[in-house]
Amino acid sequence: MLAARAAGHAVQTLEGLQEEAADFVGFIADQGADQCGFCNPGFVMNTIALLRENPDPTDDEIRAFLAGNLCRCTGYEGQLRGIRSYLDSRKGGAAHGA
Numbered sequence: 001m002l003a004a005r006a007a008g009h010a011v012q013t014l015e016g017l018q019e020e021a022a023d024f025v026g027f028i029a030d031q032g033a034d035q036c037g038f039c040n041p042g043f044v045m046n047t048i049a050l051l052r053e054n055p056d057p058t059d060d061e062i063r064a065f066l067a068g069n070l071c072r073c074t075g076y077e078g079q080l081r082g083i084r085s086y087l088d089s090r091k092g093g094a095a096h097g098a
């Protein structure tokens with residue numbers, strides 16, 4: 001996103017989401033989807049945004065939302081399982097910032 005388009009809006013970075021990020025990466029690691037870790041910050045930010053926009057997405061909606069997150073190490077199935085587990089764990093009002 002062009003930075004100028006954020007003018008007048010609040011910008012939240014990964015540093016501002018440390019508690020949620022630490023929780024999320026545990027779900028990714030549990031699925032063995034954390035290899036070099038280069039792609040993790042993008043998955044963290046976009047998964048938390050997805051949770052806030054659509055707390056109960058289908059797997060196809062998860063894939064569509066995260067289509068811009070590139071991972072050179074995996075086939076995305078581990079990330080999908082981890083993201084699904086993370087989102088499922090947030091059902092029932094436990095979601096942060098939702």
Ligand code: FES
Pocket residue numbers: 033034035036037038039040070071072073074
């Ligand atoms: S784990 Fe290496 S790029 Fe995704």
